[in-house]
Amino acid sequence: MVSKEQALQLFVEYLQIEKNSSHYTIENYQRDIEEFFMFMNEQGISFTSVEYFDVRLFLTGLYNRNLSKRSVARKTSCLRSFYKFLMREEIVTENPFGLVSLPKKDQMLPRFMYEEEINLLFSAISLDDTAGSRDLALLELLYATGIRVSECCNIQLQDLDFSLGTVLVHGKGKKDRYVPMGDFCVDALTSYIKNARAELVASKGKEHRYVFLNLRGEPLTPRGVRYILNELVKRAAVEGDLHPHMLRHSFATHLLNNGADLRAVQELLGHSNISSTQIYTHVTKEQLRKVYNASHPRA
CATH class of the missing domain: 1.10.150 (DNA polymerase; domain 1)
Incomplete structure (x- = not known):
């Protein structure tokens, strides 16, 4: 039994x-x-x-x-x-939850940051020390690619292709995808890996292939990423807490607001179904105002 x-x-x-x-x-x-x-x-x-x-x-x-x-x-x-x-596994003969219908979820729009708030986060990073170089590379990668925090923590050096400007992301269900990185992200990662990361590895003597490390030279965890981001929020004087997933939401929202194709965003996010991506088709009030002012003859 x-x-x-x-x-x-x-x-x-x-x-x-x-x-x-x-x-x-x-x-x-x-x-x-x-x-x-x-x-x-x-x-x-x-x-x-x-x-x-x-x-x-x-x-x-x-x-x-x-x-x-x-x-x-x-x-x-x-x-x-x-x-x-x-x-x-033949441990039970019936599924007591099989006849239960799932309650309809409340439709909640994902929380995202405005571009001005993202810029405030970047400006709050000091590049005078090892942590600052790492934090800049971390924030650049999360915002440039929209990857999940767990995917980010699992990225290894061999997953980065600086010549093509892409990162190989190991997603849910063993689904890999290549995601492009912008020039800002490539520059920040290059500097971090050559300098700050190399110093951490040399001083702590913990050689491994993970890209992002904590100050003890060990792989950065999702909890560590949340702490780093919330410290940036405090320094940038941005209201509220910043969950790493908000950067993913911001990535998708900003792409769509600037004319990106929904299918392309689906591929970048690694969504299996387009319905998961459609929640990002909401637009900001600012975007609505811009469209109205540009389109209405009496605006």
Whole structure:
């Protein structure tokens, strides 16, 4: 008889090996499943004997906590995948989440930064030290390519092609794509790798192929990237926190606002479906004003 802890471990291994899921995704799945395990303990039921009624009771509890539709949908999808895996492994015979419909998510436009705010971030970087050189290269790459923070942290030296001005990005589900880098990004990366990164490697004695390092000479983590960006926000006096994904949103929004083709942006972002990219077709008030002033005869 497989225990629920063993079942979860098998599922995690499946996500790591077969699905090639990111560390961030796996952490979220584990947290959601462990939350459901706590609910089962409270109800005194086994994970192999969960029924549709139990699932409805669990979901009711989520709504009573005033969780958003997006959060409930994510947890439901996670647990549906978990039980689908358990069925495949013949640990359970039915998927109790199979008949549950996902709640329609609230349509939320992605948060992005205006071009003026991006420029303030760049101006807040001091190039007088190793950290400044790294931070400039990091910000340039994130904004120039729109890559995910996990993809950025996994980039290695051999993935950069300075002659062509491209970076090989290892995306979700083992899907690789080449993304162009602008001249500013190429210059910042070249300077960082030849100088600041070389100094870090030499002083800390931790040679490896990852591009972005922390000040201990170890590969930079997504948490480290978030810290760096939020420190830049404080120095630039930009309002609010800056999540790395906001740079990805800004990349897509600015491209589309300046006339980029939606399909091209889809390829650059690494989206499997065009529907994931269409959320960026919103435009800023400034863009609407520019279009109006340029197009209306009485503007």
